[in-house]
Amino acid sequence: QVQPVESGGGLVQTGGSLRLSCTTSGRAFNDYHMGWFRQAPGKEREFVAAINRAGTVTQYVDSVKGRFTISRDNAKNTMYLQMNSLKPEDTAVYYCAAARTYYSSSARMYGFWGQGTQVTVSS
Secondary structure, three states: OOOEEEEOOEEEEOOOOEEEEEEEOOOOHHHOEEEEEEEOOOOOOEEEEEEOOOOOOEEEOOOOEOOEEEEEEHHHOEEEEEEOOOOHHHOEEEEEEEEOOOOOOOHHHOOEEOOOEEEEEEO
């Protein structure tokens, strides 16, 4: 199995930007569809963005569309989430996830998860 690891979280002011990274162990990164999820305190984990194995198809939740960009560099075994125009509502722990069958907005389709990275947006 793959072992995703997230990094790049931090504290920013409203309107600021962050770039999250997700790396996986081994050289099988290009065999997995990838996704980003987030979970705020007291709330359920929610879908943020997803990207297929080849990086040719992306999907976003409406609340981040136009502000966030998901991408991947298979040669570096790395997936990214560029987060611009951040809002306090974006404050959450962000998780990287991997799926073997298909990219999806449903967390149930992802079998491999990272430990998360904290993103805090101050108002």
